Amino acid sequence: MNDHVAPRRPELVCPAGTPASLRTAVDAGADAVYCGLQNATNARNFPGLNFSPDELGKSVDYAHGRGAKVLLAVNTFPPAGQFQLWKDAIGIAASVAADAIIVADMGVAAYAAREYPQLRLHLSVQAGASSPEAIRFHCEEFNVRRVVLPRILTVAEIADIHRQIPCEIEAFVFGNIGMMAEGRCSLTNYVTGVSTNMDGVCSPAADVRYEEEADGTLTTRLGSFVIDRYGCGENGGYPTICKGRYSCSAQPEPYYAFEEPRSLNLSALLPDLMRAGVTALKIEGRQRSRAYVRSVVAAFRKAVDEIMTGKQPSLTDLIALTEGHKETQGAFQSKSWR
Ligand code: SF4
Known part of the structure; x- marks a missing residue:
């Protein structure tokens, strides 16, 4: 990897499980927040989480008023005969002027691209697109503008993919991590x-x-x-x-038997990821508290800003916020991680 290539300023994409968390993330320095509606159209469909259409509209206004974007996750796979709920979610995203929708299902992507061509499409990690061929297919067919990569790739593999695709790359840098390729776990x-x-x-x-x-x-x-x-x-x-x-x-x-509980923390790999072509850094945790959101977003905001001004990033100790008080760089560092 060439250390002399100046990294592009990445977008810090932060979790918002509730309107209050969204405001916390924006105030702590998020460039973008991602959230979901209160139904099965998003992959964090837990009681007490997520947004009503009215809350989403007000939250978009709050974020836009402070220069931040709102990305709506519509990233589950509609069961047969239930597509209307996903259509409605996309219509709501368009009506509140969300900055992008994050989709996984090809039918949902095709519907959004056809009916709302002005709405920016991001390919969710749930799509499990981990090869240039799969990513290019979504770009060419549905005008996907960004892919969220599954957490199964090394930094060198990400750099290689970056050279072969026409869209932006978003990568997870912190939070919960499962041991299955996303979108494949039953x-x-x-x-x-x-x-x-x-x-x-x-x-x-x-x-x-x-x-x-x-x-x-x-x-x-x-x-x-x-x-x-x-x-x-x-x-x-x-x-x-x-x-x-x-x-x-x-x-x-x-x-x-599968994997010890631990969290992903790539704060030490940020410069490498940015040089590899990652232009959006994603923090996991829509189910976590506002205190978690505030601490993690502020820590990554500081680190990214330091990198962009040519400084060595100071890495805040986030171990208290990790699962099992243990952290890993997962597959990003080594394929030997299970
Ligand atoms: S890999 Fe683990 S965390 Fe991920 S969906 Fe499966 S059971 Fe849940």
Whole structure:
């Protein structure tokens, strides 16, 4: 990688689970915020999260008044016969002058490109487009202007893709990370019957149980499945199937069979990502608190601004905000990460 190539100023794309979080993100220095409507059209369809059409309109006004953009996630896959909800979401995005919609499904992309050609399209990470061929297809067919890359690529692979595609690249730099290629995971369907990719929720809250035993241990369940058991004093995490501890005949002691809970943190790789052609840096966490949003957005705002003025970025310690108080650079650093 050529260290003498000056990086382009990237857009800092920040999570907004609620109107209050959106205002917090904008005030903390977000260039853009992304959010969803209160239904299955977005991949964070949790109770108490997301925006009514009226809240979305007011939030767009708030962001635009401060020079920030609003991107609406319409990034789930409509089940057969239910396409109208996704059509309505796109119509709402256009009516409130959202700056872009983030789509995953080809039918949704085709509808938006045909009916609302003025509306900018971003390809969601949920589309799982990780090759130049797949990305170019979406650009050529639906005029997609930006791809959000799956978290399965090294920085060198991102640079290679950048040279071969006609659109912008957005990459996750912080937050929750699962172990499956996005848009491909059916673990929640298997356990609860609810689809991550069509209903927009991994580990739905209605199926989550926390059971405290008489000896002080805590059992977490999703549906009828035990996801983890925590000893006295151990912090019990949200039961997510890919991050549970399981025993099997080969290894009777419970262990993280898929992946240990930890968060992505690429703050140390920001200059490399920017040189590789990433023009939008995405922070995960629409389900997280305003305090999380404020701290993480401010930390990345500072780091990006320092890079753009030629300084070494000062990396704020965000470990307290990571899952399991552990962080990883995942596949971005090494393909050996599971
Ligand atoms: S179970 Fe894990 S890999 Fe699957 S959608 Fe949920 S977080 Fe992602």
